[in-house]
Amino acid sequence: MREYFLFSIRPEYATAIFSGVKRFELRRGSGEELKQGDIAIVYASGRVKRIFGRFIVGRIYRGPPAKIWRIVTSNRDSGVGRDARRYIEGSAVAVAIEVLEPKVFTVRPSLYEIRSIFPSWNPPLSYAKIDVNHPVFRLFIRPLLEEEVPEKGV
Numbered sequence: 001m002r003e004y005f006l007f008s009i010r011p012e013y014a015t016a017i018f019s020g021v022k023r024f025e026l027r028r029g030s031g032e033e034l035k036q037g038d039i040a041i042v043y044a045s046g047r048v049k050r051i052f053g054r055f056i057v058g059r060i061y062r063g064p065p066a067k068i069w070r071i072v073t074s075n076r077d078s079g080v081g082r083d084a085r086r087y088i089e090g091s092a093v094a095v096a097i098e099v100l101e102p103k104v105f106t107v108r109p110s111l112y113e114i115r116s117i118f119p120s121w122n123p124p125l126s127y128a129k130i131d132v133n134h135p136v137f138r139l140f141i142r143p144l145l146e147e148e149v150p151e152k153g154v
Helices: 011-018 065-073 082-088 111-117 135-146
Strands: 004-009 024-028 039-044 050-063 094-104 127-129
Touching: 004 011, 004 135, 011 039, 011 050, 011 094, 024 065, 024 082, 050 065, 050 135, 065 082, 065 094, 111 135
Parallel strands: 004 039
Antiparallel strands: 004 127, 024 094, 039 050, 050 094
């Protein structure tokens, strides 16, 4: 069963993902709960502070940072820069998540809009699973995913 995860990503990296330049997202930790086919909802952090888009989780590579770095850099089109190496260094385990079918939402709810209804809500520092019954998912995320349903007939 497909699960949903909310990822906090810096605006410059979110832009690289949605422009097709960045094809892997690196994280510290094992990412054990992630599986191929899950949906990553991207919250652009920093000055943007908006739910920005989504991608489908592709292949997942887990292991020591040096191994993950070799895997990612063996793909010339990974879009991962040296700053990502510094980010994963020092962690016991790292994960590289392949980005598939990135899509920017036409409506991008801001942190301010979400907090106007749910004042104590905070995006995750890295990423977190989000339950489809969570009010933020039902009110803000589900409608964005439903806009992707292709129209019938042409």
